[in-house]
Amino acid sequence: MKRILLAALAALATVPLCLSADASVMLDSNIVREGGIIKIKIFSDKPLKACDIEFNKGKYTAFFKQFDLKQNQYLFTAIIPVALGTGGNKKLVIKYMLSDGGEHRQEQKIYVKALKEKDVMINTGQMNDELDSELAREGKMMYSLQDAVTPVKYSFPFMKPVDAPVTGGFGDSRVYDGGRAAWRHKGLDMGAKKGTPVRADSDGVIVSASVTKAYGNIVIIDHGAGIYSMYFHMQKLYVKKNDSVSKGDIIGNVGNEGLSTGPHLHWQINVCKIPVNPAEFLKDF
Ligand SMILES: [Zn+2]
Structure with a gap:
């Protein structure tokens, strides 16, 4: 290094x-x-x-x-x-x-x-005005839960929440349903069978374990120092708000809920509300 x-x-x-x-x-x-x-x-x-x-x-x-x-x-x-x-x-x-x-x-x-962008076309057949507004509303709600910069709870390296291949890269330019919506992908998608356990990537406190329309069943963990990890599209949730979790604890399982074309986990890490590549946290510090 x-x-x-x-x-x-x-x-x-x-x-x-x-x-x-x-x-x-x-x-x-x-x-x-x-x-x-x-x-x-x-x-x-x-x-x-x-x-x-x-x-x-x-x-x-x-x-x-x-x-x-x-x-x-x-x-x-x-x-x-x-x-x-x-x-x-x-x-x-x-x-x-x-x-x-x-x-x-x-x-x-x-x-x-620069991160080389990969253009990806995704057909969900789900995009409509209602889902558009849910994506925006629920997305805003999730970010509003990440205002607090709390004492450090994490330790490096983090771990992958599921032991599965990456099926959607960080930063990819995605076009949904023939141009109905477009954005850059803010996390890593990991394709795994429905029901595969999803584990906390590092120590922290649950700030949300909720059911959403656009993102499916979600968990957000506060790791301290403005670092939050997010887990989307889950089938079941095994934690609740204010629970303390340790790295490796099972927080839910893989599902296909919300805007999703197959069972997978969307794993995202925000630092002071800025999405960064979660793979960066798998290296030691
Ligand atoms: Zn994703």
Whole structure:
């Protein structure tokens, strides 16, 4: 994994507000694909009092991860989403203040590679005005449940919720029912037999286990730090709102409910309401 020690670069590129080198910032890479995530680690001798991260007009923060007894250092982490449609050169700005008042500001250029779109025609025979408005209404409802940025509950790597092949890729350009509707696919579809158990991809708290018209039976898990995983088209739900779940717990099973052309699970992960490729979470951090 390519690592960039920003603290060293910062001395050249920007003027640190505090001259004491008691913190360092590391990115997993400065080249990322649309729909990817930027993983940031901040190592510090002192706790962070505040942290603001700016990327592509979004504002994010870092969360305490652990205290390393060997290194005698605090570790803070942040996950920054790279939205579909974000291409080219971008700037990442990290501002943080240590508990002793020392302020730091660091900048890093990020290059966002375009995601090659796959055009997919899908015939459901289901699209009509009523379903259109349900898709919009229920979609809005699901996003409204993702306002809270709660303490970190997840741990990396996440796991696939079903052990099944991907039958619909992230970011595909989909045209439904001969042009009746079109959008880019915001998650991964995994084709599996009806009734196949669906498992929580990581630890978290259920914020919704509901029956919807357009998305079928759905579950949304809050993993903390603005990260939410979503599971659509299920046949049965085995959890309810406010349940705590651990990675691997069965939350429901595969179905064909809602706008769907065959039994499959739609697995989606949003970071601060921006859909990113769930496969990014299967790697370690
Ligand atoms: Zn899908």
